[in-house]
């Protein structure tokens with residue numbers, strides 16, 4: 118039921134403070150310890166593995182990209198993220214010493230399911246991170262975690278994306294539970310998880326009307342570029358996917374580090390550009406990308422998405438009249454992408470509404486892609 122919402126997509130975006138809570142319910146004990154039953158039972162095997170390989174398609178793949186850095190940092194195991202279709206095109210070498218995770222909303226995506234059958238055949242231990250209970254991927258994996266985000270009806274995945282990131286961050290916490298030298302880091306992330314629902318709610322309130330105005334300005338554009346790096350590389354790619362699929366506007370998500378290696382040739386004062394800022398090691402590099410864009414006259418069409426605590430970025434853009442800044446709530450680096458994607462989910466939604474498109478059932482798309 119859509120309730121008072123005009124579309125499922127908007128309802129599901131606004132449901133995220135609650136869906137995130139459901140994803141975490143019963144899994145953070147005493148506020149200070151993650152307990153993922155399915156994963157815990159296999160912890161020693163996972164720790165012994167030589168590679169953690171995450172396989173997924175579309176938005177689920179982007180969620181893996183958003184979580185890769187924290188999984189690597191906390192597990193200290195090499196983490197590889199694979200597009201399911203490409204994984205099978207290459208018949209990627211898989212060994213018994215690998216743990217392969219299959220991430221999917223529906224649990225029925227044909228490419229991801231094929232990759233699962235292939236990994237099983239090669240003796241890898243297979244983990245499922247799936248929303249739909251009883252789905253094929255959920256049944257065929259050795260163990261796993263359900264996302265518990267509730268049913269997602271809109272074809273564009275929104276609340277499941279944020280729940281997928283949260284589950285993968287919780288897996289990273291489980292994998293580092295015994296590591297004393299990571300305890301301060303773990304405490305900061307657990308604090309971020311506890312506050313995440315409230316921060317999503319705050320972000321929706323902060324950005325909703327602002328993003329609606331931006332959508333009205335961009336509704337007739339033919340092309341948009343989104344730049345981010347580090348944790349926000351996934352955010353810019355996911356933002357581009359959302360805008361493409363529901364608003365039918367050509368949008369590209371590009372690593373900000375690649376700007377000078379080609380994409381800068383596209384930039385002129387007419388092209389709308391979205392840049393995601395982070396307050397981590399990538400901050401200075403993203404600021405440098407903004408300087409390069411401003412030097413090419415992008416000012417009137419530049420949108421910066423940053424945390425409300427990102428004083429460096431706020432100071433940089435304060436004196437640049439015309440630059441639009443979307444401020445989101447602040448959290449720990451590995452969860453910031455959960456908050457930064459929200460204005461882009463809303464932007465894609467409002468763009469589709471402004472363009473009078475079928476938001477919940479975009480042309481040529483199905484909720485579950487069970488064909489090749």
Ligand code: F6R
Nearest residue numbers: 175176177221222223226273274
């Ligand atoms: C985009 C979207 C698709 C799916 C992809 C994988 O909004 O929904 O890109 O993410 O088809 O689907 P699942 O997660 O069901 O395997």
